[in-house]
Amino acid sequence: MATPHFLSTFIKSSFLFLVSISCFLEQTHAFESKNTKIQDSFHTIQVSSLFPASVCSPSKDSIKKRPSTLEVFHRHGPCSKLSQDEAAATPSLSDILSHDQSRVKSIRARLDSIRTTDKVKDKKVNLPVQSGSSLGSGNYLVSMGIGSPKKTLSLIFDTGSDLTWTQCQPCARSCYKQQDPIFDPKTSNSYSNVSCTSTTCSQLSSATGNTPSCSLGTCVYGIQYGDQSFSVGLFSKDTLTIATDVFPNFMFGCGQNNRGLFGRTAGLIGLGRDPLSIVSQTATKYGKYFSYCLPSKPSSTGYLTLGKAALGGVQFTPFDSSQGSSFYYISITSIAISGQQLPIGRAVFKNAGAIIDSGTVITRLPPAAYSALSAAFKQGMKKYPAAPAFSILDTCYDLSNYTSISVPTVSFTFDGEVKINLSPLGTLIAVSSTVACLAFAGNSDAASIGIFGNMQQLAFEVVYDVAGGKLGFAAAGC
Ligand SMILES: *[C@@H]1O[C@H](CO)[C@@H](O)[C@H](O)[C@H]1NC(C)=O
Ligand SMILES: *[C@@H]1O[C@H](CO)[C@@H](O)[C@H](O)[C@H]1NC(C)=O
Secondary structure, three states: OOOOHHHHHHHHOOOOOOOOOOOOOOOOOOOOHHHOEEOOOEEEEEHHHHOOOOOOOOOOHHHHOOOOEEEEEEOOOOOOOOHHHHHHHOOOHHHHHHHHHHHHHHHHHHHHHHHHHHHOOOOOOOOOOOOOOOOOOOOEEEEEEEOOOOEEEEEEEEOOOOOOEEEEOOOOOEOOOOOOOOEOHHHOOOOEEOEOOOHHHHOHHHHHOOOOEEEOOEEEEEEEOOOOOEEEEEEEEEEEEEOOEEEEEEEEEEEEEEEOOOOOOOEEEEOOOOOOOHHHHOHHHHOOEEEEEOOOOOOOEEEEEEOOOOOOOOEEEEOOOOOOOOOEEEOEEEEEEOOEEOOOOHHHHHHHOEEEOOOOOOEEEOHHHHHHHHHHHHHHOOOOOEEOOEOOEOOEEEOOOOOEEEEEOEEEEEOOOEEEEOOHHHOEEEOOOOEEEEOEEEOOOOOOOEEEOOOOOOOOEEEEEOOOOEEEEEOOOO
């Protein structure tokens, strides 16, 4: 079969994409909660618990009985069926952190372009090309079914983007190697193309940050996650199956040209706020409500539940609805170390703003907030010898002479007096077998957005009540 005309055309005219992204974390560096003793202001942990486990130990069975619930596993952990295959391609921690920085840059560029677009919204605006940064792809995967009969695909889930896409046959231009067989629309009797003239085609502009293109009457999407990762292809409809729930005519990207840091996954699920996100498209069934728990160790599993589950002990903070775009904005009001509130003015958080993101690994804070956090953490860790900075992490300790350590408790307070105590696995990240660093980084610019990243979310059940306009946290989620 010859390369379809549409591909050569739209690749030449080359999309100027920029968007959210995901990042990949090889989270081989977690603490085991069973070795954790929680006191009031310090956690005592075994240094040995820093090392990764090689055996998968799935968490709580009770969760699997919840309706509309999918198992979440870490891409590189032993619970991932992709991990064997990915072993050779597993990035180092310094690669992961540099991909993380690229994701953060992309998020900022996207926010800047949205602000610019708002100012000149009466004119047609081309979004700026984002160049010079690569980006990673999400760390956490779930499986969903597409087509009739359904084909099961392992997909990265990402709260920082909207379009769901998977690689599709005939891979007219390029497909990377994936674990599952590549979806072939010809084998699905419920597949259809979205036409260029449909209103949903025009919605791609906000969902992807790029104006859609048209090929032989079929709407063509393009999404780029930095200068190396992208997916371009036919905007399509087919039946989506989530656990036992079936959604006919789900709109997604059928990727004909796909490249980048997606590992062996089949594509990506966009859990953002845009009308084309999976959250919006399944709203009649799930009411724009979902929750997830990211496993505290890569050797364990978490879950993604769509719809309202019967949860106890969830504290809710309002989303900051004054902000547009697909991101989930929240308001951080204060940070405490060992129960002592840090001297950070509210304006510091307010001026920067913040989002919660499933794909950013390390939480980013305004510079004044980070320096206060780092200083207080150093004070609490002063008996341990300091180690040199590692990548974006500058508060590091040499733990070679210790079998157990006492880590100051870090707490975050969000709007609505929602206070959560991070577990030590959300506080320290091991960067080698003997060195661990504070798992936070400061932004260089006080106006840059704060990002509450996935390390700090580990083990919480994080609840997105999008319709209700609020975000919840429940401790000991998985
Ligand atoms: C969808 O569009 C592509 C490109 O125009 C075409 O090759 C394909 O046959 C179409 N599929 C269906 C089911 O209409
Ligand atoms: C560990 O202990 C040994 C022996 O007391 C000492 O020589 C070494 O400097 C210590 N290492 C660190 C990183 O503190």
